Amino acid sequence: MEVQQLQYQSIGVVHSPFTQQAGTPVQPSHDNATQGIIEVAPQYLDALLDLDGFSHIWVLCHLHQAKPAKLSVTPYLDNKPHGLFATRAPSRPNPIGMSLLRLQKIEDNRLYVVDLDLLDGTPVLDIKPFVSQFDNREQSQCGWFDTAADHVSTADDRFV
Template identity: 40%
Template sequence: MPDKIEMHPIGVIHSPYKESKDIPIQGTFKGDVEAWAELKEKYLPGLKDLEEFSHAILIYYFHRSDAENIQGKPFLEEKKHGIFAIRSPNRPNHIGLSIVKIKSIKGNRLYFTEADMLDGTPLLDIKPYVKHFDSRDQVVSGWLDKHFKDGKIPGNTIIK
């Protein structure tokens, strides 16, 4: 196994979120917020046929996260959990993943909603969300399951 892996951004994400405190816990909590990913010109051909999908998975780098916690206190809990059991940006490799709703593609820009990343976030990859592969039945969400009741979490936020 290599000790070091080198990655290069394929573009940058632009969103209305300038500070971490402004970002929703999950993009679906503010589903109408628009953002876009601007790809480097050499990756423009890679967008071909993506407009046929309703959603995409964006993989990106948490460029303003400087902590590398192995445990942390997540949303809805005061108890610490292991970093691999929570969705904190303070991860060993600072890699983020979000499912977004595609609005349109124009030139080298992918416009989307359900954003939960900072403006200026380096984009590492894009994959189409495929319901036949990416959705699972009978999922257990560990410690989070006790917080969900009738599709809602505390504060009456509806989970779609």
């Protein structure tokens, strides 16, 4: 198999009260309604047309403070090691993050979001609308997440 070299450019940046991984919510669903702003580069302003009709958005980003990946990690939500691809640990071969955020409002090129779990300065790679008909699955299994012994809601220093 040939490994391809890829290159992306950010389309914007996250403005967040969180500056380090420790203390940051591990997922948007574990947040306490933290507010933030996604500032989209001006050349993408037209791409925001009609996005204001959605309650939630998927934000794909580059986890700029992630450390080098390990193939086995002990994630925030458990105390046992798991294969990296069976977790949402931030330290990955390609440190791409995804967050499902509540979209509060849009003003010019600024998206006001709630339930933020991203660090300040996080480069944004893409924004997609949450569409319940596509994104919900009635039947799903969540592997070890279903039986995780330790339910941590904020990041600690595991990946620092």
